[in-house]
Amino acid sequence: MSTKPQQQHCHMSLASYAIGFFLSIVLTLVPYKLVVTHPFNKDMLVTAVVLCALVQLFVQLKFFLHLNFSPKGRDSLLSFIFTAIMVLIIVFGSLWIMHDLNYYMMDPIMEQHHQAME
Numbered sequence: 001m002s003t004k005p006q007q008q009h010c011h012m013s014l015a016s017y018a019i020g021f022f023l024s025i026v027l028t029l030v031p032y033k034l035v036v037t038h039p040f041n042k043d044m045l046v047t048a049v050v051l052c053a054l055v056q057l058f059v060q061l062k063f064f065l066h067l068n069f070s071p072k073g074r075d076s077l078l079s080f081i082f083t084a085i086m087v088l089i090i091v092f093g094s095l096w097i098m099h100d101l102n103y104y105m106m107d108p109i110m111e112q113h114h115q116a117m118e
Helices: 003-037 042-063 074-104 108-117
Strands: none
Touching: 003 042
């Protein structure tokens, strides 16, 4: 008697994983086909690939990480958002620091050569 709800839960989870896997495969193959065949100009192609990447991100979050907007799943969603913000701050802060270091540590001779090249 106690195995039926557990089996149903596993079945729903398996179906969720199968749907997510299928959508992930489709959202990978569509941009690949677009890039290989070049049916659009470069700007439209980049837009289509980025759009497919964003849709695939949400598919991964929904079907594999089980993030949702329900009150029950709000804690994990907030944890994910906080982690994403921290990663963005670290990455962009590091890039900003490296750019400034490159600018301030540049050798004057190299700077003149760089300006002559422009």
